[in-house]
Amino acid sequence: MKVSGKVFKYGDNIDTDVIIPARFLTTADPELLKVHCMEDLDSDFVNKVEAGDIIVAGKNFGCGSSREHAPVAIKASGISCVIAEDFARIFYRNSINMGLPILECKEAVEGIDMGDEVEVDFEEGLIIDKTKDLVFKAKPFPPFIQKIIDAGGLVEYTKGNA
Amino acid sequence: MGMTMTQKILAFHAGLDEVHDGDLIEARLDMVLGNDVTAPPAIEILGKMGGEVFDKDKVCLVPDHFTPNKDIKSAELSKCMRCFAREKNISKYYELGDEGHGIEHVIIPDNGLVFPGDAIIGADSHTCTYGALGAFATGVGSTDLACAMASGKTWFKVPEAVKVVLKGKKNEYVTGKDIILHLIGLIGVDGALYKSIEFTGDGVHDLSMEDRLTICNMAIEAGGKNGIFPVDEVTLAFMDKVDQNRFNSGEYKAFVPDEDVVYSKTVEIDLAEVPLTVALPHLPSNTKRAEDVKDMKIDQVVIGSCTNGRISDIRMAASILKGKKVDPNIRCIIIPGSRKVYKTALNEGLLNIFEEAGCVISTPTCGPCLGAHMGVLASGERCVSTTNRNFVGRMGAKDSEIILSGVPVAAASAILGRVATPKEVL
Numbered sequence: 001m002k003v004s005g006k007v008f009k010y011g012d013n014i015d016t017d018v019i020i021p022a023r024f025l026t027t028a029d030p031e032l033l034k035v036h037c038m039e040d041l042d043s044d045f046v047n048k049v050e051a052g053d054i055i056v057a058g059k060n061f062g063c064g065s066s067r068e069h070a071p072v073a074i075k076a077s078g079i080s081c082v083i084a085e086d087f088a089r090i091f092y093r094n095s096i097n098m099g100l101p102i103l104e105c106k107e108a109v110e111g112i113d114m115g116d117e118v119e120v121d122f123e124e125g126l127i128i129d130k131t132k133d134l135v136f137k138a139k140p141f142p143p144f145i146q147k148i149i150d151a152g153g154l155v156e157y158t159k160g161n162a
Numbered sequence: 163m164g165m166t167m168t169q170k171i172l173a174f175h176a177g178l179d180e181v182h183d184g185d186l187i188e189a190r191l192d193m194v195l196g197n198d199v200t201a202p203p204a205i206e207i208l209g210k211m212g213g214e215v216f217d218k219d220k221v222c223l224v225p226d227h228f229t230p231n232k233d234i235k236s237a238e239l240s241k242c243m244r245c246f247a248r249e250k251n252i253s254k255y256y257e258l259g260d261e262g263h264g265i266e267h268v269i270i271p272d273n274g275l276v277f278p279g280d281a282i283i284g285a286d287s288h289t290c291t292y293g294a295l296g297a298f299a300t301g302v303g304s305t306d307l308a309c310a311m312a313s314g315k316t317w318f319k320v321p322e323a324v325k326v327v328l329k330g331k332k333n334e335y336v337t338g339k340d341i342i343l344h345l346i347g348l349i350g351v352d353g354a355l356y357k358s359i360e361f362t363g364d365g366v367h368d369l370s371m372e373d374r375l376t377i378c379n380m381a382i383e384a385g386g387k388n389g390i391f392p393v394d395e396v397t398l399a400f401m402d403k404v405d406q407n408r409f410n411s412g413e414y415k416a417f418v419p420d421e422d423v424v425y426s427k428t429v430e431i432d433l434a435e436v437p438l439t440v441a442l443p444h445l446p447s448n449t450k451r452a453e454d455v456k457d458m459k460i461d462q463v464v465i466g467s468c469t470n471g472r473i474s475d476i477r478m479a480a481s482i483l484k485g486k487k488v489d490p491n492i493r494c495i496i497i498p499g500s501r502k503v504y505k506t507a508l509n510e511g512l513l514n515i516f517e518e519a520g521c522v523i524s525t526p527t528c529g530p531c532l533g534a535h536m537g538v539l540a541s542g543e544r545c546v547s548t549t550n551r552n553f554v555g556r557m558g559a560k561d562s563e564i565i566l567s568g569v570p571v572a573a574a575s576a577i578l579g580r581v582a583t584p585k586e587v588l
Binding site: 013015017018021022023025026027028039040041059060063064065066067068086088089090093094097098153154155158159 | 199200202203206207210211227228233235236239284285286287289301302303304305306308309351352355356382385387445532533534538551553554555556560
């Protein structure tokens with residue numbers, strides 16, 4: 001599977017409270033959550049994001065709360081992949097369960113800038129910055145994790161295997 | 163290579179003789195936990211998988227985040243969980259006003275639901291609190307909760323550990339909160355990413371169970387998968403108090419780490435050197451000595467939460483606020499963490515002390531900690547809070563600020579209207 005889009009670049013320790021503030025957690029509906037995605041960090045995000053776009057961020061992306069609403073909001077906003085130096089543990093697990101592709105690649109985070117056009121090839125673990133003509137190699141997911149993501153999340157994957 | 167406490171608990175629950183860093187294992191769970199924010203999505207997912215829980219006595223559901231419900235949407239979330247609990251006859255469902263109700267991480271240890279050696283997951287990141295009793299406990303999302311409610315099992319990647327050696331004795335008014343903030347200041351908010359934080363050293367015995375619960379509660383704030391304390395006489399006395407039958411039956415396991423464990427990092431902390439500590443906006447690692455930031459004016463003080471809403475916290479707050487007045491420019495909100503804490507505070511006359519000092523007293527709720535209700539901040543406002551996170555917008559407006567502290571600093575700050583230490587008011 002390949003995805004491509006323009007990059008939204010953020011810093012270290014992007015927490016789940018800025019990804020989706022708790023005041024909006026009275027719903028778990030992706031369509032209602034997505035309109036507040038990243039609101040307290042980047043109020044323009046929801047106006048600018050288009051299907052396929054990619055978030056690139058620094059260390060410890062998704063730290064804080066266990067709210068699954070965070071990867072749900074990001075995925076529903078149209079983001080096709082999050083690339084970070086590393087991810088907070090619960091967010092990492094929730095993203096796989098929700099079918100939001102995530103990749104850890106420090107070199108890509110250092111090389112890619114806001115607004116770059118980037119393509120990601122998940123099978124090969126390749127991150128291609130088309131604006132800068134650079135290629136980065138991330139560790140691809142093991143096949144069983146990739147199948148969960150391809151199915152759209154753990155529930156669909158589990159149903160498909162039942 | 164030897165195993166850590168956490169690894170031994172995971173091996174035991176996976177039915178394996180040993181596990182190693184990075185192993186993927188499936189573990190049996192002693193309890194799975196959800197709240198009014200995380201359980202409703204899990205209940206919907208569980209419905210798609212057949213809808214039955216693996217054991218009605220091992221699922222714990224607690225309405226605490228948006229309760230007493232702040233609006234219609236949050237009331238619908240509580241209703242969803244309540245109806246499910248009744249339909250499935252969930253024995254560990256705690257309704258508002260029940261004797262055992264309160265903030266989940268306050269009531270679960272107090273209600274005797276966690277013992278040494280247990281393996282617990284909860285769809286709340288502060289589930290790691292229970293490591294204080296020598297259990298393995300960690301936070302997950304709603305989908306993992308749903309699958310665990312159905313099967314009583316989940317998969318884990320076996321973590322390596324950061325060893326934290328505590329030495330000596332802490333100074334007066336220094337609490338578990340200062341120790342964990344100090345540690346996070348040393349190692350950073352990702353200092354234990356994906357790892358266990360295992361506490362050891364002679365200083366452990368100087369820490370009350372409440373101190374340990376507060377410390378493990380914030381293991382997640384260093385990125386940790388879990389925090390865990392060894393089982394000692396303090397643990398045994400606590401178990402005897404909360405569930406004498408289980409304690410006497412010996413149905414628990416105290417695991418000790420092997421001597422040849424290879425830790426990813428070892429941090430030594432001399433408790434006598436830990437100052438009254440605060441974390442300035444907007445990360446728990448942004449720590450300072452409280453006395454170095456006394457010029458910071460504030461608008462609100464919150465004393466409570468799963469981090470600092472226990473009876474010892476409420477007693478400490480009362481001992482500082484007794485006979486004093488809250489600064490007229492400050493709202494000081496006291497939130498006993500459970501009905502038992504509230505009732506004890508009432509019987510001991512502590513609520514009267516708060517009332518006379520000019521505090522407002524709330525029913526148990528997570529409320530302001532996550533900016534839900536009962537103390538949300540307006541733009542530009544600043545709060546000293548005994549809660550656990552000071553991220554942007556956590557307690558309200560995105561340009562409001564949270565300073566994290568222990569109870570003594572929070573109570574003194576309420577009196578002086580700025581960041582303050584207890585010795586300034588006593």
